[in-house]
Amino acid sequence: MGLSISKKQLAKIFLLTLIYVGVSSNNIFAQNDTVKNAIIFNVIDNQAQVFVNDELIFDSGVMAKFDLQLEVDLNKYLIKAKNVVKIVLNNALCEDCMSNPWSVSYEIYENGELADYIYESGENGKGLGGEVYNESLDWGNIF
Numbered sequence: 001m002g003l004s005i006s007k008k009q010l011a012k013i014f015l016l017t018l019i020y021v022g023v024s025s026n027n028i029f030a031q032n033d034t035v036k037n038a039i040i041f042n043v044i045d046n047q048a049q050v051f052v053n054d055e056l057i058f059d060s061g062v063m064a065k066f067d068l069q070l071e072v073d074l075n076k077y078l079i080k081a082k083n084v085v086k087i088v089l090n091n092a093l094c095e096d097c098m099s100n101p102w103s104v105s106y107e108i109y110e111n112g113e114l115a116d117y118i119y120e121s122g123e124n125g126k127g128l129g130g131e132v133y134n135e136s137l138d139w140g141n142i143f
Contacts, residue, residue, distance in 0.1 A: 043105035052077040083139035093129030
């Protein structure tokens with residue numbers, strides 16, 4: 001003897017299944033879908049630092065990289081108030097160099113949207129090092 005289900009009962013089961021699957025998947029996405037607040041560096045020559053509300057949260061160390069995709073996640077450092085994100089680039093001292101070029105390139109993702117793309121470069125003279133770039137961003141209240 002087979003199981004007998006009417007078309008009306010089958011439609012109800014199907015509808016409840018769709019609702020359940022939809023609610024379950026929405027909960028999964030809600031847990032994993034964090035809004036991106038990040039700085040993604042593409043170029044660092046020589047040392048990048050990121051500060052959130054005057055706290056150093058990232059230091060690249062000295063490098064000369066021109067093909068990066070280095071993401072600095074800001075979410076865990078942002079507070080429920082006005083936030084200031086500062087990006088600093090230091091150029092390494094090069095006493096034997098005739099020139100000492102520097103460059104930095106990064107993307108700013110604020111509240112899940114690409115807010116800006118920055119590329120800066122320059123030359124700070126024969127062998128000179130130190131801070132060559134400093135940008136403060138008013139991140140505002142993200143919550």
